[in-house]
Amino acid sequence: MGKKLVEDKSNVLPGDVIVEGDYLSDRGTYKENGKVKSKVLGVARIEKSKVRVIPLSGGYIPKEGDKVIGKVSGIGPSHWWIELDSPYDGYLSLAEGSEEFIDLDETELSDVYDIGDIIYTEVIKVTSEKDVKLSMQDRICKKLTGGRIVRISPSRVPRLIGKGGSMVEMIKNKTDSRIIIGQNGIVWIGGGKEDLALEAVKTVDERGHGRGLKEKVEKILNKR
Amino acid sequence: MSENKELLKNGKRIDGRGIEDLRDMEAEVGIFKRADGSGYFRMGNTEAVAAVFGPRELHPKHRQKPKRGILQCRYNLTPFSVEDRKRPGPSRRGKEIGKVSEGALSSIVFLEEFPTATIDVYMEVISADAGTRCVALNAASIALADAGVPMKGLISACAAGKIEDTPVLDLKGEEDKDGQVDLPIAMNAETGDITLLQMDGMTDIDEMDEMLGLAVKGCKKVAEKQREALMKTFEDSK
Numbered sequence: 001m002g003k004k005l006v007e008d009k010s011n012v013l014p015g016d017v018i019v020e021g022d023y024l025s026d027r028g029t030y031k032e033n034g035k036v037k038s039k040v041l042g043v044a045r046i047e048k049s050k051v052r053v054i055p056l057s058g059g060y061i062p063k064e065g066d067k068v069i070g071k072v073s074g075i076g077p078s079h080w081w082i083e084l085d086s087p088y089d090g091y092l093s094l095a096e097g098s099e100e101f102i103d104l105d106e107t108e109l110s111d112v113y114d115i116g117d118i119i120y121t122e123v124i125k126v127t128s129e130k131d132v133k134l135s136m137q138d139r140i141c142k143k144l145t146g147g148r149i150v151r152i153s154p155s156r157v158p159r160l161i162g163k164g165g166s167m168v169e170m171i172k173n174k175t176d177s178r179i180i181i182g183q184n185g186i187v188w189i190g191g192g193k194e195d196l197a198l199e200a201v202k203t204v205d206e207r208g209h210g211r212g213l214k215e216k217v218e219k220i221l222n223k224r
Numbered sequence: 225m226s227e228n229k230e231l232l233k234n235g236k237r238i239d240g241r242g243i244e245d246l247r248d249m250e251a252e253v254g255i256f257k258r259a260d261g262s263g264y265f266r267m268g269n270t271e272a273v274a275a276v277f278g279p280r281e282l283h284p285k286h287r288q289k290p291k292r293g294i295l296q297c298r299y300n301l302t303p304f305s306v307e308d309r310k311r312p313g314p315s316r317r318g319k320e321i322g323k324v325s326e327g328a329l330s331s332i333v334f335l336e337e338f339p340t341a342t343i344d345v346y347m348e349v350i351s352a353d354a355g356t357r358c359v360a361l362n363a364a365s366i367a368l369a370d371a372g373v374p375m376k377g378l379i380s381a382c383a384a385g386k387i388e389d390t391p392v393l394d395l396k397g398e399e400d401k402d403g404q405v406d407l408p409i410a411m412n413a414e415t416g417d418i419t420l421l422q423m424d425g426m427t428d429i430d431e432m433d434e435m436l437g438l439a440v441k442g443c444k445k446v447a448e449k450q451r452e453a454l455m456k457t458f459e460d461s462k
Contacts, residue, residue, distance in 0.1 A: 013378065013451060014374070014375040014376065014377055014378060015377025015412065015415075032376075037377075039375060039376075040372055041369045041457065057260075057261065057370065058373070059260065059278070059280075059372070087278070087280050087341035088340075130339050130340060130341075155372065
């Protein structure tokens with residue numbers, strides 16, 4: 001078994017050696033000469049056999065299985081282009097665009113999703129050249145109308161969801177808002193006390209690291 | 225070469241430093257809100273800021289690489305940074321330093337994780353007193369880390385040189401102007417990989433070794449300063 005060179009949950013910089021020997025390198029780390037080193041500025045997590053680093057910041061790179069929120073930016077003969085707030089746009093084909101059959105002789109693609117529409121969608125395939133394929137087949141994927149959109153750092157998304165969804169559930173309960181979180185850091189808030197929910201989400205974004213985040217958010221939610 | 229000024233007297237330099245002393249340093253992370261990552265670095269009277277944007281889509285499209293991303297660097301001396309106002313706009317020197325900085329930084333970034341994309345680094349020197357490329361690179365390196373760009377390590381840069389036939393560390397303006405050699409290097413201080421090495425002036429191989437040794441020592445001290453600044457970002461976000 002390997003040797004730990006830093007404690008679990010310690011802050012690391014790129015190039016810092018986290019462990020030596022028999023560990024697997026997970027997200028945010030790389031292996032060099034039998035040492036697992038950090039790739040990013042973040043918090044190291046050492047598990048039984050693998051090591052990962054939770055980054056403090058960074059953009060979104062699409063990953064298969066992610067549910068994201070995007071904006072329709074272009075329409076082709078049988079597909080849509082979706083902006084994902086990432087270097088790579090998503091491709092949504094006609095077949096994946098809807099559960100129902102769309103007859104191109106009778107409907108325009110823009111009647112289904114028009115340019116500027118916001119959709120909640122799933123990443124189903126990412127090639128090595130980072131061509132991103134999206135799908136709306138999952139039942140929770142839909143076009144989002146009304147409500148508000150806020151951007152947070154993608155690295156804060158796990159904090160906003162909380163353990164088993166506890167953080168977002170708390171915000172939902174206290175504000176009666178519906179909240180949808182995209183893995184790419186786009187958050188949709190609709191209905192209820194939108195202002196308050198927005199403030200809570202922004203608090204998570206700004207103070208996303210360190211302990212006692214839940215108490216801080218609770219305090220804001222109870223204020224009004 | 226004008227020898228009217230005494231650059232070295234009893235082992236002390238014109239600003240009172242010893243042969244192996246760096247100028248005082250200051251570093252700050254996250255100075256620009258609208259950039260993905262940013263940094264400030266100062267060594268003596270040389271100051272630089274850097275902003276990082278990306279990874280983002282690269283245009284024009286024909287410059288995209290299908291298997292890896294690219295890193296683009298801009299180095300600029302602001303008009304007010306030097307004694308006689310510099311004419312603003314791109315210059316031969318600025319372009320060249322941008323180019324070598326690209327090489328110095330891209331060798332530590334995991335560019336293969338961002339095919340077709342670009343990472344843009346903008347370095348602006350706001351006050352120049354020798355060693356501007358080193359200070360700019362130091363700022364750029366902490367800005368890259370702040371942006372969450374995956375990297376093998378940090379790049380630390382520092383110059384060594386020769387004044388009055390003596391190898392010294394971290395030249396300042398007058399020493400650069402009236403000295404014999406200027407040798408800026410950039411390296412990954414953790415692994416010892418040198419990613420930039422330039423030299424101006426004439427020397428022999430033994431002195432070269434001595435100066436390189438000095439510069440490497442300097443880079444290690446710079447790395448400590450960068451680490452200190454980056455560690456502060458953890459406190460700020462609490």
